Amino acid sequence: MWRVAVLHHGSPSSLALAELHKGLHRRGLIHGVNCVVDATGVEGQWERLPMLVEQLLQRGPDVMVAMGALAALSAQRATSRVPILHAIVLDAMDIGLAARNISGVSTFNPDQATHHLKLLQQLVPGLRKVAFLTDADAPQGTDGLNPLVSRLIRAAVVHGLDATCVALSGIDANLNNAFNSVLRAHAQAVVALEVPIVLARLGDIVRLAERHRLPTLSPFGWPDTGVVMQGAALYDAIDPLAEYVAALFRGTCIADIPLQTVRHKRVVIHRGQAQRIGLLIPAFVLDRTTQLIDDKTSDDAGEMC
Secondary structure, X not given: OEEEEEEEOOHHHHHHHHHHHHHHHHOOOOEOOOEEEEEEEOOOOHHHHHHHHHHHHXXXXXXXXXXOHHHHHHHHHHOOOOOEEEEEEOOOOOOOOOOOOEEEEXXXXXXXXXXXXXXXXXXXXXXXXXXXXXXXXXXXXXXXXOHHHHHHHHHHHHOOOEEEEEEEOOOOOOHHHHHHHHHHOOOOOEEEOOOHHHHHOHHHHHHHHHHOOOOEEEOOOOOOOOOEEEOOOHHHHHHHHHHHHHHHHOOOOHHHOOOEEOOOOOEEXXXXXXXXXXXXXXXXXXXXXXXXEOHHHHHHHHHHO
């Protein structure tokens, strides 16, 4: 039986795991019929990654799927023999994912930081100060910063914005303390980055931001949404990833599978949340909105995942 090992970051990535199962099924790879999918998650306990990788490798997988940069880096350190496919990774080369046995799919867009800040300036009149919520344990690039943080800071300078970066440390990070830092910086908007702890606590983050009447730009494709989401979605990477797994199943060599980048221009506005914090969405932004979410339909937002 062909074996697929899946290592993911925890509960939020279970959305990705469900999409992977669907993608494999569409390509004839069915768990329990012609393949076995061994999946495990760290639930925010990053120190468990080496142990979990070793446990998966002991089961003799034909391919390891790593969902998230920390999972991918841990898998890369553990084996040079088993093919590794990654998704939910930002700038793979910048964080050191470059071994001969590794490839994958990325939704990273180096211009996304500029797009995010331009949109926030259009949504928030007189925007001068913005806060970024990130993960203290997220992989760093060659400049010592997480690739998303690095590009957002540079884009903020270009757009004349004062930027404050607040890093959450661990799954039990105190969000009230984090938002106190945001408020002390007089931030007028919050960008929730697509990094593990932020994704794991996204619902709490969105609710706190709303309580403080702060517009939030959140990652695309997650059930909990800020006022606005922009860019590619989680599932945009997972279906091509399933195709890569199927290609290996058919006999393709990992060396012949190129790193793929998937980019989409989407803007989703949560109109109900905007109304609750007193934010008026300009007509020209609504005109180019891909999807509007009202309170009565917000429970359906999870269908995007």
